[in-house]
Amino acid sequence: MMQSIVCNRVLVSWNLGTRSYFLPNNGTAIRQEIYKNGPVVASYTVYQDFSHYRGGIYVHKWGKQTGGHAVKVxxxxxxxxxxxxxxxxxxxxxxxxxxxxxxxxxxxxxHIEMQMISGVMTV
Structure with a gap:
């Protein structure tokens, strides 16, 4: 005998901002955005050597691409x-x-500096 299961959904609006925008691939502009408006979202290509990161300043040196990841700068x-x-x-x-x-x-x-996004929050 098959049992029926009811799933109740609650719709939530996740619109927390008025707009989002890509930042230019320019270190000065990215730094100014962080200082003025706070953290930005970035995505980057992940390589094999990143799985060995324990500390220090990461620089990709070896290995194949294994995927991508999104983070907060x-x-x-x-x-x-x-x-x-x-x-x-x-x-x-x-x-x-x-x-x-x-x-x-x-x-x-x-490719992290060409994939940064910021936005204007709704207060």
């Missing part, structure tokens, strides 16, 4: 002359640098 900095993006990942705090990682900035590493 929250800032930038410079360490020992190397510019980097400070990025919040979604893989928990036991990954990378307490859930964050740094990716080299200014060379479009893993």
């Amino acid at each position: 929250i800032g930038c900095g410079t360490e020992n002359g190397t510019d980097y993006w400070l990025i919040a990942n979604s893989w928990n705090t036991d990954w990378g640098e307490n859930g964050y990682f740094r990716m080299v900035r200014g060379i479009n590493n893993c």
